[in-house]
Amino acid sequence: QLNQLAQSEKLEKHYTHLPRINKEIVNNNVIDIDDKSKSKESNNYKNEWYKKYKNSEQNIKKLQPVFKTNSKLSKDEKDLTELGLVANLQEKEIKDEGYKIHAYNVLVSNRLSLHRKIPDTRNKLCGSVEYPLKLPNASIIICFYNEHFNTLLRSIHSIIDRTPSELLHDIILIDDYSDIKVLHLEIKNYIDKNFVDGKVKLFKTEKREGLIRARVFGAKKAQGETLIFLDSHIEVNKDWIQPLLGRIKENRTNVVVPVIDVINPDTFAYTSSPLVRGGFNWGLHFKWENLPKGTLSKGEDFVKPIKSPTMAGGLFAINRQYFIYLGEYDSGMNIWGGENLEISFRIWMCGGNLEMLPCSRVGHVFRQRRPYGSPDGQDTMLHNSLRVAHVWMDEYKEYFLSQRKEVEKVKYGDISSRLQLRKELGCKSFDWYIKNVYPEIVLPSDDDNRLKNKWAALEQDDYQPWHTRKRNYVNQYQIKLTNSSLCLTSEKDYKAKGGLLTLKPCMRYKSQMWYETDRNELVLSQLLCLQSRHPKPFLYKCHEMGGDQEWKHKGESGS
Numbered sequence: 001q002l003n004q005l006a007q008s009e010k011l012e013k014h015y016t017h018l019p020r021i022n023k024e025i026v027n028n029n030v031i032d033i034d035d036k037s038k039s040k041e042s043n044n045y046k047n048e049w050y051k052k053y054k055n056s057e058q059n060i061k062k063l064q065p066v067f068k069t070n071s072k073l074s075k076d077e078k079d080l081t082e083l084g085l086v087a088n089l090q091e092k093e094i095k096d097e098g099y100k101i102h103a104y105n106v107l108v109s110n111r112l113s114l115h116r117k118i119p120d121t122r123n124k125l126c127g128s129v130e131y132p133l134k135l136p137n138a139s140i141i142i143c144f145y146n147e148h149f150n151t152l153l154r155s156i157h158s159i160i161d162r163t164p165s166e167l168l169h170d171i172i173l174i175d176d177y178s179d180i181k182v183l184h185l186e187i188k189n190y191i192d193k194n195f196v197d198g199k200v201k202l203f204k205t206e207k208r209e210g211l212i213r214a215r216v217f218g219a220k221k222a223q224g225e226t227l228i229f230l231d232s233h234i235e236v237n238k239d240w241i242q243p244l245l246g247r248i249k250e251n252r253t254n255v256v257v258p259v260i261d262v263i264n265p266d267t268f269a270y271t272s273s274p275l276v277r278g279g280f281n282w283g284l285h286f287k288w289e290n291l292p293k294g295t296l297s298k299g300e301d302f303v304k305p306i307k308s309p310t311m312a313g314g315l316f317a318i319n320r321q322y323f324i325y326l327g328e329y330d331s332g333m334n335i336w337g338g339e340n341l342e343i344s345f346r347i348w349m350c351g352g353n354l355e356m357l358p359c360s361r362v363g364h365v366f367r368q369r370r371p372y373g374s375p376d377g378q379d380t381m382l383h384n385s386l387r388v389a390h391v392w393m394d395e396y397k398e399y400f401l402s403q404r405k406e407v408e409k410v411k412y413g414d415i416s417s418r419l420q421l422r423k424e425l426g427c428k429s430f431d432w433y434i435k436n437v438y439p440e441i442v443l444p445s446d447d448d449n450r451l452k453n454k455w456a457a458l459e460q461d462d463y464q465p466w467h468t469r470k471r472n473y474v475n476q477y478q479i480k481l482t483n484s485s486l487c488l489t490s491e492k493d494y495k496a497k498g499g500l501l502t503l504k505p506c507m508r509y510k511s512q513m514w515y516e517t518d519r520n521e522l523v524l525s526q527l528l529c530l531q532s533r534h535p536k537p538f539l540y541k542c543h544e545m546g547g548d549q550e551w552k553h554k555g556e557s558g559s
């Protein structure tokens, strides 16, 4: 197997997935793995590893780009060795590579315990809610594509640690044909060794399916009374499952989502999310919405189910039979995007009920970009959204289609079976959905100008639940180059996401007006944030996580 693996040209790049090696050796000190006298620890490790894959010494070498021998170090690195810093240098490699492949900090993830504690972010009242003694059990379905090993394991352990075992029918892992081949083998080995009761099951698709078909594939393997879908980089919180199962027990047409807390992609810090609900805009992007005024007036409102027009997509619970009855997912949808609105519309229009349960909390690593595309380069979000529009949105689909003229020619495949499904289930109209479930949505005809501004934001597919938080500006100024009359200016439009910056004579252009927030961000004309990036900083949507968007004044001059 390893022979085969070593031939995969991607392999060398993905050494960060080799479990433990990085962690135990690199974290602590620099170890010359070829020098037997130096470290007992490393030799034990090596032996263990060698025993496992006896006949593949050559390949093993290929698997170890992290361990440079002294002689292979460059001069700079040698200097650093003397300072005892090579470990950091190697760690930096891991970190950089991790960001490339996963878009979060794998180094931090590697260092954290797989059983780490996280803060109980629920409202205090949740502690005294009582759930029925006999709840339906659950099959938990987690699809992953190239997930980081430790992060996936922490997801699984958090479930096992925080779910009453009688409620956990099984955990079904679907490897969506990850091209980090060694990953599958490592996970399989880990499962065989650590989850001996057979409750954790691993399957693999025969080709890359994308998360939508991968979930359907997983659901077909499931036997639990309910299905709970989760992303592969999550941690469930205290008593997360009881509210979900309790609500489904009351009525099998209740489809329920937890509050999605935030795991910071740079630090893995776990923080509470506000109570918000799901909406969407006419670009068919999911967005978070503040709750209608008055929703949270009494204490009990903080524990009661809250109806939600849409779900974010990744984390929800549903009765298994009801999932099948409702038509699973649209298997004509590819890779990523759109399925969350599709299932939300379908639930509401076809007689179900979608709600968020404040006492169920699950953390999710919110990354700033998706570290993968589709194999053939298709814009799958657009492809999938077109299917949603044509199957579910009736005359309202024009709001989506008319904004993007280029979509007229885009093919979206055969939707006849989904139209058939809609008919068979006797679903209500989209007009009913808008008027009864989501009357707060702004219709284009309401106020064209207002809409134009909304549309400027369409390009930003914002998932972060804190996005609804009001931004606090503490200052407003131009940024002037010392001893000049030149000001920091956006090169193109101040609305251009990704735009670079330049120096131009100081006028009072919108492209020069910086607003400083209480989180030390610099927001150009209250729209996009200044983000540092190699080799040049640029404008990007504000992610509100500090780091590369945090700017500080220096000294008393405030420069």
Ligand code: LR7
Pocket (backbone or CB within 6 Å): 143, 144, 145, 146, 147, 176, 209, 210, 211, 214, 230, 231, 232, 233, 260, 312, 313, 314, 315, 335, 336, 337, 338, 339, 340, 364, 370, 463, 464, 465
């Ligand atoms: O081809 C793929 N095959 C997969 O199995 C691509 C992805 N996946 C897996 C992937 O490893 C992950 O576990 O599918 C899961 C979701 O992919 P992410 O984490 O890249 O997606 P996301 O968190 O950026 O996106 C959100 O929207 C998606 C729309 O298609 C899905 O519904 C995700 O599940 C959803 N995530 C959440 O709702 C978590 C909270 C984020 C918010 C808001």
Ligand code: MN
Pocket (backbone or CB within 6 Å): 231, 232, 233, 314, 364, 365
């Ligand atoms: Mn995710």
